[in-house]
Amino acid sequence: NAGVTQTPKFRVLKTGQSMTLLCAQDMNHEYMYWYRQDPGMGLRLIHYSVGEGTTAKGEVPDGYNVSRLKKQNFLLGLESAAPSQTSVYFCASSYPPQSTGGGQPQHFGDGTRLSIL
Amino acid sequence: AQSVTQLGSHVSVSEGALVLLRCNYSSSVPPYLFWYVQYPNQGLQLLLKYTSAATLVKGINGFEAEFKKSETSFHLTKPSAHMSDAAEYFCAVSESSGYSTLTFGKGTMLLVSP
Numbered sequence: 001n002a003g004v005t006q007t008p009k010f011r012v013l014k015t016g017q018s019m020t021l022l023c024a025q026d027m028n029h030e031y032m033y034w035y036r037q038d039p040g041m042g043l044r045l046i047h048y049s050v051g052e053g054t055t056a057k058g059e060v061p062d063g064y065n066v067s068r069l070k071k072q073n074f075l076l077g078l079e080s081a082a083p084s085q086t087s088v089y090f091c092a093s094s095y096p097p098q099s100t101g102g103g104q105p106q107h108f109g110d111g112t113r114l115s116i117l
Numbered sequence: 118a119q120s121v122t123q124l125g126s127h128v129s130v131s132e133g134a135l136v137l138l139r140c141n142y143s144s145s146v147p148p149y150l151f152w153y154v155q156y157p158n159q160g161l162q163l164l165l166k167y168t169s170a171a172t173l174v175k176g177i178n179g180f181e182a183e184f185k186k187s188e189t190s191f192h193l194t195k196p197s198a199h200m201s202d203a204a205e206y207f208c209a210v211s212e213s214s215g216y217s218t219l220t221f222g223k224g225t226m227l228l229v230s231p
Binding site (some may be wrong): 106 | 126149150151153158159160161162163166168192198201211218219220221223
C-alpha cells in the first residue's frame with residue numbers, strides 16, 4: 001500500500017533551470033495539494049486541485065505551475081528556479097469534505113528536498 | 118480567513134513527564150482541527166482530528182486534544198512522554214466551508230530527555 005509517492009526524493013538545481021516534481025497517489029482521492037516547508041514557517045500551500053483537470057492557487061503560488069491530467073497524479077513545475085525556492089516540498093491528498101461538512105484528513109508523501117544554487 | 122498559532126517553537130520534557138503542546142486558532146466559521154506529527158526526514162502523519170463531534174479527541178500513541186471554543190484552543194496532551202515522541206508537531210485548521218484547505222501552524226519541536 002504505497003499511499004502518496006513523491007519523485008524525486010532529492011534534487012540540486014542551478015538558478016534558472018527548470019524541473020517537475022511528480023506526486024502519485026493510489027487512494028482514489030479527489031483532492032491533491034502541494035506544500036513547501038521552510039524552517040520556522042510550517043507548511044504553506046502552493047497549489048491544490050479538487051479534481052482531474054482543475055487546479056487552484058494557494059498561499060504561495062508565485063514561481064510554480066501545476067497540472068492534474070490524471071486523477072492519481074499531481075505535477076509541480078518550476079519554470080526558472082530561484083534560490084528562494086530551496087525548500088522541502090510535500091504532496092498530500094484527501095477525499096473531498098463530507099456532505100455533512102466534516103473535515104477530511106490529508107495524507108502526505110515523504111517529501112522532495114530541493115536545493116537551488 | 119483562518120490562522121493557527123502554536124506557542125513555543127521548542128518544548129522540552131523529561132521522559133515520563135506530561136506533554137502539553139499549545140494551539141490556538143482563528144476561524145470565521147466552525148473549524149475542523151488536526152494535529153500532525155513529523156519525524157525526521159519523513160512526511161506528516163495524522164495524530165488526531167476534531168470534526169465537531171466530541172470535544173475531547175483521542176488519537177494515536179496515547180495523545181489526546183480538547184477543543185475549547187471559548188478559548189479558541191486545541192491543545193495536545195500526553196500524560197507520560199516517551200523518547201519515541203521526540204518529533205515536530207503541527208496543528209492545522211480547516212474551515213467547514215469551501216474546499217477545506219488546511220492552514221498549518223509553524224510547528225513545535227518536542228524534545229524528550231532521559
